Amino acid sequence: MTGRTIWAPWRMAYITDDRRPAANDExxxxxIGNKSADDRANLVLGRFDHAFVMLNRYPYSSGHLMVVPRAHVDRPEALAEPEYIALMLTFRLAVSRLQAALSPQGMNTGINLGRAAGAGIADHLHIHLVPRWEGDHNFMPVIADTMVMPQYLNELYDILWPYFKLERTDS
Ligand SMILES: [Zn+2]
Incomplete structure (x- = not known):
């Protein structure tokens, strides 16, 4: 992440969230990757070969996505080459769909490898994709000010989902 702090008060919920899985939990x-029954509840936007795309429940910014390989690996070099290529193709698609859906003026993207680098879930590789706007005023500022986080995420999910629907390989 670069620049100044982005407005994201709900990150406090992450710090205090009891539902965070313990280290020995699944x-x-x-x-989420293995269960397709409730994608909306799990904020999964699309499932593709070897990878899926989901909204971050504790976003840094509106539309913060994560691109996640199906395989439980903690480093990119642990992926087989077809899995890695599939992950990158899914990443490329997510960039394009996010651009089409929210028209951000920029994006930050990156991977935190290891807890020391800030990974919340260090054991399972994931690529962050954070849309940015000049001044980082949210694209839905009026709604965001009056919504609680679950409502906000559902609203955002419904905006983004159609952009991924046609690309899904499992439907
Ligand atoms: Zn895993």
Whole structure:
């Protein structure tokens, strides 16, 4: 992440969230990645070969996505080459769909490898994709000011989902 702090008060919820999985619990990304029954509740926008795209429940900015390989690996070099290529193709698609849906003026993207680098879920590789606007006023400022986070995420999900729907390989 670059620049000044982005307005994201709900990140406090992450700090205080009891539902965060304990270290010995099943991996969140594996659980979500292997279950397609409730994609809306899990904020999964699209499932593709070897990878899926989901909204970050604790976003740095409106439309903060994560691109996640199905395989439970903690480093890119641990992926088989077809899995890595598939992940990058999914990443490229997510950039393009996010651009089409929200028209951000820029994006930050990156991977935190290891807890020391700030990874919240260090055991399962994931690529962050954070849309940015000049001054980082949210694209839905009026709604965002009056919505609680679950409503906000549902609203955002419904905006983004159609942009991924046609690309899904499992439907
Ligand atoms: Zn996992």
């Amino acid at each position: 991996c969140l990304f594996c659980r």
